[in-house]
Amino acid sequence: MTSVWPAVWLSISLALITSTTLLIIATPLAWWLSRSASKMRPLIEAITALPLVLPPTVLGFYLLVLFSPQNPIGQAWLRVTGETLAFSFSGLVFASLIYSLPFAVQPLRSAFQDVGRAPLEAASTLGANPVQQFFYVAFPLARKGYLSAFVLSFAHTLGEFGVVLMVGGNIPGQTRVISIEIFNRVETLDYSNAHWLSGGLLLTSVLVLVIVFSLQKRVLP
Amino acid sequence: MTKLLSLDLELTFGNFHLTANEKIPMSGVVGLSGPSGSGKTSLLNAIAGLQKSAKGTVFLDNEPWQTTSEFVPPHKRGIGVVFQEARLFPHLNVIENIQFGLRFHSHKTINADLIEALEIGDLLKRQVTALSGGEQRRVALARALAVNPQLMLLDEPMNGLDIERRARLIPFFAKALKAMECPALYVSHDQTELMQIADTQYCIRDTELAKAGRQLPKYKFQITGPNTGMFNGVSFEIPRSISGSEQSFRVSHDKILLTSNKPDSLNAAFTLEVEVCETIEGCRFLKVVGANDEFNVEIDASYQLGTRLWLTALGLEFCY
Known part of the structure; x- marks a missing residue:
């Protein structure tokens, strides 16, 4: 029986890379969504939230099409790195970024909305340019939103199955993450390891949700 | 500069x-x-x-x-x-x-x-x-x-x-x-x-x-409220604006205080020294000391003629 640890480490590094990258990508997007009066906003918002409602297989299928070397994106990646995006760790990161995007954007968006315009205006009259307003005022005031965004996208990436199976397949050490490993173990009737892995994910998820809910404002009844 | x-x-x-x-x-x-x-x-x-x-x-x-x-x-x-x-x-x-x-x-x-x-x-x-x-x-x-x-x-x-x-x-x-x-x-x-x-x-x-017209004159105002009223021993016949002022204020009659000593109330919009005078018909009214403005304010006969009093307005509204 092979060890389950490679799958655990792979999952954790995938989730770490994804959630860290997402904080950077989601910041300007969430900022724009929280501020914009543009007519395009509902459309952009819908596209951002799409991974929430789309079956992972559909998302995975389109990503696979996009990653294919026949497609400009897949082709460019192949030319630059010499490997295909599909069935690789890099492909998994790309897929996870899209799959977990709403879990980073939503908390940031509502955090930025809570910050509002008033403290930023106050900062501007004290000499802070827009970038300084963000780093000295908006970011510290939205820090709970950042923590929520991080833990939620981390946990969500840890738990993805359908997209990984479609885009990454089942390559040990490359794309075989915990959720796939659990599936394999159950298929081969190795229930003991399936229990360990499932219990671990369950505990992690509970922990994450406790963190998120304890960050939220206490509302008096 | x-x-x-x-x-x-x-x-x-x-x-x-x-x-x-x-x-x-x-x-x-x-x-x-x-x-x-x-x-x-x-x-x-x-x-x-x-x-x-x-x-x-x-x-x-x-x-x-x-x-x-x-x-x-x-x-x-x-x-x-x-x-x-x-x-x-x-x-x-x-x-x-x-x-x-x-x-x-x-x-x-x-x-x-x-x-x-x-x-x-x-x-x-x-x-x-x-x-x-x-x-x-x-x-x-x-x-x-x-x-x-x-x-x-x-x-x-x-x-x-x-x-x-x-x-x-x-x-x-x-x-x-x-x-x-x-x-x-x-x-x-x-x-x-x-x-x-x-x-x-x-x-x-x-x-x-x-x-705003000129330096604000501090005593040109009219008193609003019911046409007659009693407050602090003073009965008012109002409203009446003081003529010749570009800028005027309104004071509600219940915001006026008449005292014999100068009050040091922080809330006062202004404090004026007034004198009890008498019209030819024998009615008493208040005149601002050192100014030509007067208030059409009837005052209790218990106030002696020539008595100096302090009139304090506790709040003002700007008249446009």
């Missing part, structure tokens, strides 16, 4: 319209009043650069802040703003709030006079959420003054505080602005407040910014 704030602005939102075409010499505290909804805050925001929809030009001396081709953002205008709500940064304590602007400016120290004038030395380590309303306003003023702005803009900084607190806070504001030698534009709808702090006054009248 007095700086000249030159405004040529048009503000329009929906049905709302305001024209501001004035050259305001900024020295000391310049009061800006007007009824609520007249656009005082919008005008102040336009001067600060926070109201981008305002059309026209703004100059401070020769420094263009807004022209048809140019718009200087608020952080480059060298201003200080005190907002209606204190808008302190909740993630920073008092001293960190006051120091906030310094990192964006060349001078890096806080003038000790400022902390002293506002008496906030004991609050510096406190969390801003633990401050009272009045303390928050003082810290907000300290934060805005700490960067040595060339012009201070105050938008109803006493908003939401009760009369007593306002009365206690105004001297702090006057003292701090003076200590930092910072000219200020002070917006308020409360005439009592402006009379205590402003050196000159402008007002918004019929959608237009104008200089």
Whole structure:
């Protein structure tokens, strides 16, 4: 029986890379969504939230099409790195970024909305340019939103199955993450390891949700 | 040196319209009043650069802040703003709030006079959420003054505080602005407040910014209320405006106090020495000592002729 640890480490590094990258990508997007009066906003918002409602297989299928070397994106990646995006760790990161995007954007968006315009205006009259307003005022005031965004996208990436199976397949050490490993173990009737892995994910998820809910404002009844 | 704030602005939102075409010499505290909804805050925001929809030009001396081709953002205008709500940064304590602007400016120290004038030395380590309303306003003023702005803009900084607190806070504001030698534009709808702090006054009248007529005469007013009334031994026959005044005020009859000694009430809009006089018909009325104005106020026969009394008005409304 092979060890389950490679799958655990792979999952954790995938989730770490994804959630860290997402904080950077989601910041300007969430900022724009929280501020914009543009007519395009509902459309952009819908596209951002799409991974929430789309079956992972559909998302995975389109990503696979996009990653294919026949497609400009897949082709460019192949030319630059010499490997295909599909069935690789890099492909998994790309897929996870899209799959977990709403879990980073939503908390940031509502955090930025809570910050509002008033403290930023106050900062501007004290000499802070827009970038300084963000780093000295908006970011510290939205820090709970950042923590929520991080833990939620981390946990969500840890738990993805359908997209990984479609885009990454089942390559040990490359794309075989915990959720796939659990599936394999159950298929081969190795229930003991399936229990360990499932219990671990369950505990992690509970922990994450406790963190998120304890960050939220206490509302008096 | 007095700086000249030159405004040529048009503000329009929906049905709302305001024209501001004035050259305001900024020295000391310049009061800006007007009824609520007249656009005082919008005008102040336009001067600060926070109201981008305002059309026209703004100059401070020769420094263009807004022209048809140019718009200087608020952080480059060298201003200080005190907002209606204190808008302190909740993630920073008092001293960190006051120091906030310094990192964006060349001078890096806080003038000790400022902390002293506002008496906030004991609050510096406190969390801003633990401050009272009045303390928050003082810290907000300290934060805005700490960067040595060339012009201070105050938008109803006493908003939401009760009369007593306002009365206690105004001297702090006057003292701090003076200590930092910072000219200020002070917006308020409360005439009592402006009379205590402003050196000159402008007002918004019929959608237009104008200089308030002359130095404000402090005793030209009319009394409103029921046509007759009794208060503090004085019966009123009202209303009556005093003729020959460009500017007039209204005082509600229940805001008038008649005392034999000069009161030192902080809340008073003004205090006048009056004398009990008699008409040819034998009615008694009050005459302001040292002025030609008189009040059509019938007074109890128990007051002796020639008695000097102090008339105190506790609150004023501006008459437009």
